[in-house]
Amino acid sequence: MIRIRAPQETAAGLFLVVLAAVVFWQTSDLAVGTVRALGPGMMPRVLATLCGICGIALIVFSLIKDGAALERWSIRGPLFILGAAIVFGLTIRPLGLFVAGIATVILGSFASHDSRFVESVIFGVAMTTFCWLLFKVLLSLPIPVAPWLLGY
């Protein structure tokens, strides 16, 4: 009977196969070209084929040899860390560093179980001020500081 003996490997293999399929689908309208003049579609498809082969091999081996289990994915970490980054990306232009920075630190802090709210508020203000001093005052990078208040 076929049984998955190494779930992590199976998942990795499936990921590669799906990736290869997506690449083939997306490059279907690109010319492969000839050997003398390789077309734009050649490299992606050759590489996708190699990825796919690796993926199939991983799946096959995962049915034969025992291996690692698939680890649990946590939701809290990715949600708050990546969420905080996205908030930074969306707010930096319209609202500037002081809003985006403090929001990012406070929101990001929720990713850890043992963070404390008041502490992260204070830390957010301190870190943002530090970054303003470092990047804006000292290194004069063109980062909006507080356009709604200062106009830059």
Place this chain on the structure above:
Amino acid sequence: MEAFFGNLELGFTTALSLQNIALCFGGCLIGTLVGILPGVGPIATIAILLPLTFQVDPTGALIMLAGIYYGAQYGGSTTAILVNIPGEATSVVTTLDGHQMARNGRAGIALGVAAIGSFFAGTVATMVIAALGVPLTKLALIFGPAEYFSLMIMGLAFAVVLARGSILKAGAVIFVGLLLSTIGTDLQTGDERLTFGMIDLMDGIDFAVLAMGLFGFAEILRNLDNPETRDVVKTKIGRLLPSMQDFKDSALPVLRGTFLGGTLGILPGNGAVLGPFASYTLEKKLAKDPRRFGKGAIEGVAGPEAANNAGAQTAFIPLLTLGIPPNAVMALMVGAMTIHGIIPGPQVMTKTPELFWGMIASMWIGNLMLLIINLPLIGLWVRLLKVPYRLMFPAILLFCCIGIYSINNDAGDVLMTAFFGFAGYAFYKFGFEPAPLLLGFVLGKLMEEKLRQALILSRGDFATFVTSPVSAGLLLVAALVIVVAILPTVRKGREEAFLE
């Protein structure tokens, strides 16, 4: 010989300008400061600190980056000794005896020997780079597209074999990296490739975006999943200066480590990672009483640390002379150089000699500075080690966000980095190691370009890769390395080497 000293003189005049000394000093200091934080490896450190160099001229920026790199390396060793957390593969060995020495109340001596050994190794390696720079650059100029392509194949073959975990997975990761590099507008035909209709992807994925996603964000996610057990040494650091006996015990291991690490570091494809392991194994074999190893033997710190630093240094050789980064950290350096408009390769030395030699001279100055600033600042570093992770990661997060935004002043980049952060997290859950991906990504564009050029020159004949003796030799080595790694007996040996 005269040219050798003339070049070094040019280098030192460049590196010893007030601004460049300050940048070198700043780089070393900040590099150590961030590199010492547990859970922040050299790749993450350089990625986070990249924006600090944006406003500096290219020469100064490279000098500062090199300083950050050494600082990060040295910070990693300090964490390995004091907290038992290796920042990267090459400091794993240092944790074995270094941390034991620290527990025996000899933390200071371990740090001192590591610093002095690294300084010696760095000095030798700098001279090796200066000596090999000119001849290797000449070699590079006779390399045609076919030879370049084969050289990169060989480098990637080494990277596959030397990566942790299964060879199949390491290979797959490199293919994914190469695949990511094909995203964007095709240079020859102007066709859009794999852009999914997104304007942001038309110029391809920004290198820094990928690196910060995979090594900045994903590393935070990984660390949050595995709450670290920090084993900060509670005993006193003690005196830093090793005694005469310690010097005697570590002199030969440092010499051997420097030789091993320096030689392996030149190999394309992350040979540097082997240095510390090789040195540790050698010292254990040569020791009169091998049982002392793992219990705080000073040779087990001195040798691998010297090997580590020598390799970290000579890894610059393939990058500076051939333009081919041998590992992920050097791939990051390529990315940094490109941001400053420098394309690494043989032309750097001929076109901008002051940049090339200035950087080499600053390598030595950087090593000296590490020795000078780190020994007195140990107390501060120990306090830094106690910063809880719940404060560290939001700060890293903020730094990454600001850094990515300032590369192109593009808020979209931050969103894309978040995507790659998630991808990096998925990779970790699938058991893929992300470092080879970065290497594949950087080499990908160059490989495709050289492949196309070679095939145009040979009028579509693939035989061009085997008729040229250099290219054939390189491909043969690549094939051999892979075959040897796949043979089961050798594979067992490889796993043991990494376990040790």
